[in-house]
Amino acid sequence: MSDTPTYGFDTLQIHAGSAPDPATGARQTPIYQNTGYVFRDADHAAALFNLQEVGFIYSRLTNPTVAVLQERLATLEGGVGAVATSSGHAAQIMALFPLMRPGDNVVVSNKLYGGTVTQFSQTIKRFGWEAKFVDIDDRGAVSRACTKKTKAIFCESIANPGGHVADLESIAKIADRKGIPLIVDNTTATPYLCNPIAHGATLVVHSTTKYISGNGTAMGGVVIDSGKFDWSASDKFPSLSEPEPAYHGLKFHETFGHLAFTFHGIAIGLRDLGMCQSPQNAFLTLLGCETLSLRMERHVANAKKIAEWLENDDRIEHVTYAGLKSSPHARRVKKLYKKGAGALFTFAVKGGYDACVKLVDSVELFSHVANLGDTRSLIIHSASTTHRQLTPEQQEAAGAAANVVRVSIGLEDADDLIRDLDQALSKAVG
Template sequence: MSTDRPMSFDTAQIHAGANPDSATGARQTPIYQTTAYVFRDHDHAAALFNLQEVGYIYSRLTNPTVSALADRINALEGGAGTVCCSSGHAAQIMALFPLMGPGRNIVASTRLYGGTVTQFSQTIKRFGWSCTFVDFDDLDAVKAAIDENTRAIFCESIANPGGYITDLPAVAKVADEAGLPLIVDNTSATAYLCRPIEHGATLVVNSLTKYMTGNGTVTGGSITDSGKFDWMASDKFPSLSQPEPAYHGLTFGAALGPMAFTFHSIAIGLRDLGMTLNPQAAHYTLMGLETLSLRMRKHVENAEIVANWLEKHDAVARVTYAGLDSSPYKARVATVCPKGAGGLFTFALKGGYDACVKFVNALKLFSHVANLGDARSLVIHSASTTHRQLTEAQQVAAGAAPDVVRLSIGIEDPEDIIADLEQALAQIG
């Protein structure tokens, strides 16, 4: 769809990246369930493989349904280019892939999803990479953690599980001064609540599994490049600033400019890592995105009501929701997440670990699952599940202490949500 004026978010989430199918007139984006694509002739095939022409070759690389999703996410995030892949975890590895090499490291926030902490503290060691975890509220500590081998800074806009809001403009300034890309996981906020690129982020990663799809049906991930980082400014990123042998010496940064990272992620990242998003999953996410703003407004509205109610309950020790007046992160909401603090937060029970276990088991409306961002209200005790592999000190640093329960507030009637919480809290004594 093309208009004479930029589309608003509510319009772009429905129309960006999609037009009626040229062959059939189908209004919804078709699921192109195909492995490969017929070339017009020999020259067409050669041009595609030599990156001289944009088109479809093989669905491990690109697919029309997936491309429509990438274009839509790109419009919502305000990027230069977006690549979709098989999961949020895949998106993180793909974001790092062109930047890293043996002996290189990243500096990451301590407030991250438990699986990300494990991926960065354990799994990436197998590539010869490493990670230094720092409290991103301490900017001096972030600066001190950066060394000559650092290649990226990583954080979450709204941190999972606690719902903490990162001071993105301040962190972006640190990254800029160091000549490093800032990678922001925007999963918990989505582009509706936060646009990290506008706050200085270089790359934005999302788990499409969560709010972006919003119905708990598929897994998926995305990486959006701002197109603003100069990969040629130093020799830190040879994958982008030096000739690529697999493409006859093409230098991605010099030849492709703002689209260098995106094309590298497709032509080399997806080609060699194979973290492909299937077209049916892309279709589900396209449909989910059509109602993203409507759902996020309801998530925020409900979360504010529930968090305020919990904060007053006798069994509750503390609530981490950034939208509360008592939160030390409340001041960042207006700057980083002006449309609200999201639908994710934690609360601590005075009864500790055992009370958390009893509480989770007593809930009826809430679904006890290892997911967030569903239309349904979800609950999990992070210390015994998603963050179980961490030490207690790491759990506390991540906001997933043993006495803490994580809530992902859905879009049900808030009175029903509170009624379920109330009956469960009554059962723990």
């Protein structure tokens, strides 16, 4: 497409990155279900492997179907490039990989998805990395946590499951002062509701498994690069600014400029870690992406109606939906999320842990599923499932206390969903 910045979101979510197939004229992006690609000649192969020419070598690195998805998501987020991965968790490791060395740390919000908390508090230790968890709303604490060994700040735009809304602009200012990138997980908000790069983020990650694909059929993740960070401004990021031994001393930032992070993610990250997205999943995600804005409008409308009903029900202690007028994040939502606060939130049930378990077992229309962003409405008791490995204190900080249930509101009739919750609450609480 020409002049893509002039097109609206609804147009870009359908057209960005794609064109009719040059061989067949097929209008929908084909599934290039193959592993390797024939080189024109020996010089062509050498140029590709030496990063002197862009093209397709092997599907662990580059694939035509995946490439369309990467360009589309980068365009929707306002980035310059993207690296698609096998999952959202893979995207988080891929985002950190070019930045971190043994002994380095990342400052992380304590209001995160439980699996991310575990990945950052436990798994990354095996790389010699450390995560320093802080209250992301406490700007002083965030700033004090940053040391010479800090290589990034990480938060979620709308936290899963608690619905906390991050003040991205304030956090970005801290990251700028410290000379480090801000990485934002935008899975829950999607680029339709929030554009972290416009608010100062350097990198954006997604689990494309969720709202972007939208129907619970395709695993995937993505790292999107804003192209705005100067990787050579200090000696903090030698993988991007210093000679790379595997490419005869090539300096990624000097050679590729604003695309340095993206090229490193493919040429080093996917090459060595191998966490690539499959062409089949990329194809399914592209199909979902075409209706993202339409679905998010309905998700938001349904979530607002159901959250308001729950807030006025005597069986409920509180509701965390940031789209409520009573939410402590209402002003921030109005500033950052003009199209709505998403469709994921929690509510606390009177009766505690046992009542929550009974509620989950009693729903009929909601599905008891450890996922979110589906067209179907989903429910889960995080303390006994997704956040089970965390301490009670960590569960509380993440918004997943024992008396809390998480819901991902789908596209069904909102009144039907309310009736289902009503009957289930009657069985769980009385």
